[in-house]
Amino acid sequence: MDVLVRDKLFISDISKTFVDAGTGVLNHVSFTVRDGEFLSILGPSGCGKTTLLRILIGLLKPDTGSIIKDGKDITGTAPAARKMGIVFQNYALFENMTVLKNVEYALKIRPETRATARETAMEMIAAVGLSEHIHKMPGKLSGGQQQRVAIARTLALQPEIILFDEPMSALDVATRLSMRTELKALQKRFGTTMIYVTHDQEEAFALSDRILIMDQGNICQLDTPENICRNPASDYVRSFVLANIRLKVDSLSRYAEMVRDV
């Protein structure tokens, strides 16, 4: 596979086996992520999505393969030097620090961002719409607000790539829908490449420039939502498309019922 200039990441032949998992969790996975792209990784529980994210950010070493970022091999590079950030499902905030302190913390540790830490933190908190909550503790915020703090904290470090590991799974449906719009707006504003792990078909189809569909450590298809719908690469992928259509029909009929009852 040729590395194109607009490719932000080139993941080549990544494999991973855990001794106690028996079979390979990732089997010679190769794909590219384009600069500024919103790429979702979609697949059932246990198919290797989180393992792939952990390898991309450097928390886990692959058994084979390499990760090329902007043309440079970063497979052995420390996580902090990769210019990537990660947002988890459980927010992972410091419970004993205010919103402001949570966002400021990492900026204050780094000599190059220390002087402007307060200003940057305030700007990022404003970007996620939480300016009026800066002095609150995370425990006093809703789940959606806590996830916004986690996103502001990640954005503040100006990563080139943000990885999301099922960031909406703990949120209610209405919050998830509004967070989708906000996330896309933030991506547009900051031009960040985003890699978004989910097992929610509807979310992946609604958010993504391209979707990578995985099953049992293998890539089944990587394409735009439209092309996946038009030309599913296998019966397995077709079942994802059909499930997504069913979800849409279900929510449309729920909406129709709500409107009828008004």
Ligand SMILES: Nc1ncnc2c1ncn2[C@@H]1O[C@H](COP(=O)(O)OP(=O)(O)OP(=O)(O)O)[C@@H](O)[C@H]1O
């Ligand atoms: N540190 C580990 N040691 C042993 N096995 C592991 C380890 N981490 C993950 N696994 C196994 O690897 C497989 C893939 O796990 P992974 O967390 O990557 O899946 P996933 O697609 O993210 O699943 P989910 O959607 O449930 O989060 C699973 O069978 C899991 O049990």
